[in-house]
Amino acid sequence: MSLEKVCIIGSGNWGSAIAKIVGTNTQVHSQKFERTVRQWVFQEKIDGQNLTDIINTQHENVKYLKGVQLPENVVAIPDVVEACKGATLVVFVVPHQFVRGVCEQMKGHLAPNARAISLIKGLEITPTGTRLFSEEIERILSIPCAALSGANIADEVAREKFCESTVGCQNLNDGKLWHSLFDTSYFRINVIEDHVGVQLCGALKNIVAVGAGFSDGLGYGSNTKAAIIRRGLMEMRKFGQMFFGDMVQTETFFESCGVADLITTCSGGRNRKVGEAYAKTGKPMDVLEKELLNGQKLQGTLTAQEVYEFLSHRKLENEFPLFLTVYRIVYENAPVGSIVRDI
Amino acid sequence: MSLEKVCIIGSGNWGSAIAKIVGTNTQVHSQKFERTVRQWVFQEKIDGQNLTDIINTQHENVKYLKGVQLPENVVAIPDVVEACKGATLVVFVVPHQFVRGVCEQMKGHLAPNARAISLIKGLEITPTGTRLFSEEIERILSIPCAALSGANIADEVAREKFCESTVGCQNLNDGKLWHSLFDTSYFRINVIEDHVGVQLCGALKNIVAVGAGFSDGLGYGSNTKAAIIRRGLMEMRKFGQMFFGDMVQTETFFESCGVADLITTCSGGRNRKVGEAYAKTGKPMDVLEKELLNGQKLQGTLTAQEVYEFLSHRKLENEFPLFLTVYRIVYENAPVGSIVRDI
Numbered sequence: 314m315s316l317e318k319v320c321i322i323g324s325g326n327w328g329s330a331i332a333k334i335v336g337t338n339t340q341v342h343s344q345k346f347e348r349t350v351r352q353w354v355f356q357e358k359i360d361g362q363n364l365t366d367i368i369n370t371q372h373e374n375v376k377y378l379k380g381v382q383l384p385e386n387v388v389a390i391p392d393v394v395e396a397c398k399g400a401t402l403v404v405f406v407v408p409h410q411f412v413r414g415v416c417e418q419m420k421g422h423l424a425p426n427a428r429a430i431s432l433i434k435g436l437e438i439t440p441t442g443t444r445l446f447s448e449e450i451e452r453i454l455s456i457p458c459a460a461l462s463g464a465n466i467a468d469e470v471a472r473e474k475f476c477e478s479t480v481g482c483q484n485l486n487d488g489k490l491w492h493s494l495f496d497t498s499y500f501r502i503n504v505i506e507d508h509v510g511v512q513l514c515g516a517l518k519n520i521v522a523v524g525a526g527f528s529d530g531l532g533y534g535s536n537t538k539a540a541i542i543r544r545g546l547m548e549m550r551k552f553g554q555m556f557f558g559d560m561v562q563t564e565t566f567f568e569s570c571g572v573a574d575l576i577t578t579c580s581g582g583r584n585r586k587v588g589e590a591y592a593k594t595g596k597p598m599d600v601l602e603k604e605l606l607n608g609q610k611l612q613g614t615l616t617a618q619e620v621y622e623f624l625s626h627r628k629l630e631n632e633f634p635l636f637l638t639v640y641r642i643v644y645e646n647a648p649v650g651s652i653v654r655d656i
Numbered sequence: 657m658s659l660e661k662v663c664i665i666g667s668g669n670w671g672s673a674i675a676k677i678v679g680t681n682t683q684v685h686s687q688k689f690e691r692t693v694r695q696w697v698f699q700e701k702i703d704g705q706n707l708t709d710i711i712n713t714q715h716e717n718v719k720y721l722k723g724v725q726l727p728e729n730v731v732a733i734p735d736v737v738e739a740c741k742g743a744t745l746v747v748f749v750v751p752h753q754f755v756r757g758v759c760e761q762m763k764g765h766l767a768p769n770a771r772a773i774s775l776i777k778g779l780e781i782t783p784t785g786t787r788l789f790s791e792e793i794e795r796i797l798s799i800p801c802a803a804l805s806g807a808n809i810a811d812e813v814a815r816e817k818f819c820e821s822t823v824g825c826q827n828l829n830d831g832k833l834w835h836s837l838f839d840t841s842y843f844r845i846n847v848i849e850d851h852v853g854v855q856l857c858g859a860l861k862n863i864v865a866v867g868a869g870f871s872d873g874l875g876y877g878s879n880t881k882a883a884i885i886r887r888g889l890m891e892m893r894k895f896g897q898m899f900f901g902d903m904v905q906t907e908t909f910f911e912s913c914g915v916a917d918l919i920t921t922c923s924g925g926r927n928r929k930v931g932e933a934y935a936k937t938g939k940p941m942d943v944l945e946k947e948l949l950n951g952q953k954l955q956g957t958l959t960a961q962e963v964y965e966f967l968s969h970r971k972l973e974n975e976f977p978l979f980l981t982v983y984r985i986v987y988e989n990a991p992v993g994s995i996v997r998d999i
Contacts, residue, residue: 464878464879464882464883464886465879466877466878466879469877469878469879469880470879474876474877474879474880475876475879475880475883475996475997476879476880476882476883477883477886477887498997499996501883533817533818534809534812534817535807535809535812535919535920535923535924536807536808536809536812536813536817536818536819536920537812537817537818537819538919538920539807539819539912539915539916539917539919539920539923540807540818540819540820540844540912540916542915542916542919543807543820543910543911543912543915543916543919544820546910546915547910550910563906566910567886567889567890567893567909568886569882569883569886572882572885572886572889572915573882573883573885573886574882576878576881576882576885576886576919577878577879577881577882580878580923581878653818653842654818654841
């Protein structure tokens with residue numbers, strides 16, 4: 314049996330935390346994986362030095378995961394074609410706007426039996442339909458693509474704080490391989506078959522977190538917040554089952570990618586924080602984005618808008634009162650208090 | 657159609673908050689309920705005055721829910737027989753140790769078609785079996801008994817902060833009545849058929865909260881805590897389905913009594929707090945109970961012990977690693993860190 318050749322596409326905060334795990338596990342499971350893990354690293358100069366050279370000599374991504382030692386068998390490579398050549402297992406962990414371009418470059422360079430997994434958060438939602446990043450990867454590269462998501466703040470994972478994560482994978486043999494590649498004593502993997510639900514949760518949770526932030530900002534107590542989280546979880550599930558049918562399983566929402574990630578996102582996180590500030594100060598959302606996120610666009614409000622347009626195109630927005638209310642507060646100046654009155 | 661006669665048995669913090677809701681709703685739904693709500697109040701002297709007289713003149717329970725106005729149609733009665741005479745709907749909201757004695761006194765005084773609902777948290781768990789308080793009420797009074805539980809901190813409910821609650825009721829016609837009696841714009845009732853799961857959640861959540869407190873005390877992040885909450889929810893469900901079979905439904909754990917109450921209990925609450933203090937200080941649990949709870953016994957640690965004895969009697973303790981680990985940390989001096997290593 315030939316060994317699986319692993320490559321990681323991406324090297325940000327989350328990509329680096331995952332590289333630490335993957336590099337350890339290819340050593341632990343040497344009967345399954347080649348020892349070397351190739352990581353595509355977008356080249357940057359750090360104090361005049363190439364980031365790839367720093368990673369390959371100091372075994373630390375000084376820019377995106379400072380202070381965390383990477384296994385020496387993780388090899389940083391600035392050229393994506395070289396990084397992925399002949400790979401049988403490909404871990405995608407790039408910002409979503411780079412997926413397409415990177416896949417186009419990789420086309421024709423993977424092993425014929427290659428399989429991929431997407432750690433990219435979210436999915437594309439337009440008025441006419443949805444598109445998962447796993448689908449994009451499958452479409453461009455013609456290989457099956459699983460998904461991994463969970464209550465996983467990268468820095469906590471890198472510091473080996475106990476947590477769980479969910480792999481959604483239609484092929485259970487591949488699922489076992491992904492389990493071996495990612496599971497550790499502090500990062501526990503559950504494999505389920507529902508790769509759609511896994512990705513859906515990672516996107517829709519951010520809308521709920523904005524709503525939970527409104528509740529915090531209004532000074533409502535933990536009863537109210539728990540009710541918003543619960544109703545959010547129910548709308549996430551309803552959305553999945555209404556538009557993807559049986560592919561999205563009820564059990565998925567009990568997994569780390571479901572309820573656990575939602576809890577984490579609604580207790581810390583930037584979406585919750587901006588929601589709270591909005592309720593407290595009444596400042597426009599774009600001003601708060603500038604003040605609190607250096608002008609970066611907030612994921613939860615964007616997703617609320619995309620989901621609203623998708624739903625209203627089908628005249629179904631009233632079936633999702635929490636999603637609708639977050640949208641109306643952010644984009645139609647509905648009073649913040651409607652977060653409890655209208656859901 | 658004759659009107660339902662409502663009586664409330666109990667007048668503590670939660671009983672008073674519920675009296676406010678029930679007293680309002682018998683007025684709103686005057687086609688279903690007699691206006692007057694009789695409330696059994698355990699007589700106490702407050703500055704020389706009877707608590708019942710204060711409630712009946714000032715319409716405020718100055719001892720247990722200060723500052724909240726009760727509807728004037730809630731009538732406090734110090735004699736439990738007089739309070740319940742001829743009642744058709746009985747709301748039990750007394751501390752659990754009083755259930756039996758109070759039911760014995762009430763025997764023979766209710767209307768023949770009376771139905772009850774239990775707002776009493778928890779259930780009795782002994783090595784040989786479990787007993788729900790709804791079962792006790794049914795057994796002694798020979799009337800059907802539903803259950804209500806949810807993410808409901810009494811003071812927040814009394815101040816009309818938005819939240820939800822779950823009614824578990826096998827008879828759906830009765831379920832509709834309970835809905836009319838409790839549902840308001842700020843206290844939203846979902847009726848389900850699973851009265852067992854509703855009560856189970858209210859007891860088992862406290863074990864999970866102690867574990868979440870350990871995680872907080874050890875300085876673990878929100879990933880870890882979310883994982884503990886999630887695994888706790890799964891063990892609550894497994895316990896229900898293993899020992900009560902189909903009576904306990906998966907959907908129950910998505911309700912307010914399930915996931916929402918668990919989230920609230922693991923974010924605030926005394927069980928979490930004492931767990932946190934234990935991990936931080938290493939002081940014995942009984943010392944912390946004295947310091948933080950005036951020597952009152954902590955529910956979560958008691959339940960952990962009862963559940964452990966119930967499970968080990970059946971050699972099933974290893975099927976519930978989180979419950980087992982909380983027990984071992986509290987009663988067998990297992991290291992606090994095992995809360996993540998052993999679950």
